Amino acid sequence: MGPGEVAAILFGTFGILVFLRVPVAFALGLAVVPVFFIDDRLTPVLLMREMFKSYNSFVLLAVPFFLLAANLMNSAGITDRLIRLARALVGHLPGGLGHVNVVVSMLFAGISGSSTADAAGIGSLLIPQMKKEGYGSSFAVAITACSSVMGVIIPPSILMVVWGGLMSVSIGGLFLAGVVPGVLVALSQMITVYIYAKRNNYPVHQRSTLTELMGAAASASLALMTPLIIVGGIVGGFFTPTEASVVAVLYSLVLGVFIYRTIALRELPRVLYDSARFAAITLFCIGTASAFGWCLAYFKIPATLVDQIDQMGLGVVGTGIMCALAFLLIGMFIDAIPAIIILGTVLFPVTQHVGMHPIHFAIIGVMSLAFGLVTPPYGLCLLIASAIGRIRLIEALRDVVVILLPMVLVLLIIILVPDLILALPRWLMPNFVK
Numbered sequence: 001m002g003p004g005e006v007a008a009i010l011f012g013t014f015g016i017l018v019f020l021r022v023p024v025a026f027a028l029g030l031a032v033v034p035v036f037f038i039d040d041r042l043t044p045v046l047l048m049r050e051m052f053k054s055y056n057s058f059v060l061l062a063v064p065f066f067l068l069a070a071n072l073m074n075s076a077g078i079t080d081r082l083i084r085l086a087r088a089l090v091g092h093l094p095g096g097l098g099h100v101n102v103v104v105s106m107l108f109a110g111i112s113g114s115s116t117a118d119a120a121g122i123g124s125l126l127i128p129q130m131k132k133e134g135y136g137s138s139f140a141v142a143i144t145a146c147s148s149v150m151g152v153i154i155p156p157s158i159l160m161v162v163w164g165g166l167m168s169v170s171i172g173g174l175f176l177a178g179v180v181p182g183v184l185v186a187l188s189q190m191i192t193v194y195i196y197a198k199r200n201n202y203p204v205h206q207r208s209t210l211t212e213l214m215g216a217a218a219s220a221s222l223a224l225m226t227p228l229i230i231v232g233g234i235v236g237g238f239f240t241p242t243e244a245s246v247v248a249v250l251y252s253l254v255l256g257v258f259i260y261r262t263i264a265l266r267e268l269p270r271v272l273y274d275s276a277r278f279a280a281i282t283l284f285c286i287g288t289a290s291a292f293g294w295c296l297a298y299f300k301i302p303a304t305l306v307d308q309i310d311q312m313g314l315g316v317v318g319t320g321i322m323c324a325l326a327f328l329l330i331g332m333f334i335d336a337i338p339a340i341i342i343l344g345t346v347l348f349p350v351t352q353h354v355g356m357h358p359i360h361f362a363i364i365g366v367m368s369l370a371f372g373l374v375t376p377p378y379g380l381c382l383l384i385a386s387a388i389g390r391i392r393l394i395e396a397l398r399d400v401v402v403i404l405l406p407m408v409l410v411l412l413i414i415i416l417v418p419d420l421i422l423a424l425p426r427w428l429m430p431n432f433v434k
Helices: 003-019 024-037 044-055 059-075 078-090 096-112 115-132 137-152 158-167 171-177 179-200 210-235 241-259 265-298 301-312 316-331 336-354 358-374 380-389 393-416 419-428
Strands: none
Touching: 003 024, 003 265, 003 301, 024 044, 024 265, 024 336, 044 265, 059 078, 059 096, 059 115, 059 158, 059 210, 059 241, 059 265, 078 096, 078 115, 078 210, 096 115, 096 137, 096 179, 096 210, 115 137, 115 358, 115 380, 137 158, 137 179, 137 358, 137 380, 137 393, 158 171, 158 241, 158 336, 158 358, 171 179, 171 210, 171 358, 171 419, 179 358, 179 393, 179 419, 210 241, 265 301, 265 336, 301 316, 301 336, 316 336, 316 358, 316 393, 336 358, 358 380, 358 393, 358 419, 380 393, 393 419
């Protein structure tokens, strides 16, 4: 059988299983089974071997540690301090709490690296408060969900760790490249909030005094040191991404238990259990997705795709748009990490063939998959925010679409102007990013 027939079996079986509501992690592994009857050299042992090989990665150790650091920060009440700082910075603008929501998400993204932790932690505090001040429930849910996607764009990002480990791309370079897109996404959302506030006459808070601003900044300063320690340590060569994740855990633990004293020692087993549970789900997904990706490579499906796209004559921009559309589509149905392993590894040779920079391709992929966190039917962050806001997901869709449109424009700018995101990595890491 040719690559096209094998691809149809793999993706067809996977699609049917997802439609039948089989969990994605299991669907990826089960979709590989029919292919093993095609070739006598393929055995079930190979499936287990490929899964094990994917776990035997030092870089992937960073995933559970970053998840643990995010949970520790949430339990330590860091969100309250960030909200106070954001309110002092932008609370006086029209639609103050909407702007606070965006700025807090941007600050928290630099600490957690997880969009779901962002949506749950910030949403539980701000959505009820926004509704109390007269904001529409659908808008409060939509802006919380959409702003939470910055958790995987602004460094440190769990998706970037996985991407860099799989495709041998500098994780420090990826972290630096995520800064500009993250800021542009935040600005696009703040402009949207401003327009909403003017049209709906949302309340404005009194401008904070300089003393209040300095007090809020001092209160949040230790938490805001986290991204500087992690990214600065990696870029400066003091530690690897995995070591950085352990440093983040230790720093979060010291802040929560000894400095802020907001985490009791009896709460630590619960935080550790929750982190281990989420990490287990994520890592099992990585294993089955790796086996799925190995099957694609074994039957030369990526090479066939490269040949087909080469005949179309797409350049860097055309390939970038095609990749973004593919990631946007797959992100609507499955989690970002298996999407990276399946689609990212398939499209990587295509982008190399047309001369696209690996970091440019990574940022396009991560940003596109981030949008999948707020687009049904998957839309995990939107589901979390809707549950907190006590509305049906479909009720928030209109506002989600309005907020997403300028974010898609930011993605298009990133595709068209790669130097915009590559400038910072080239400046700070010239030996690793050309």
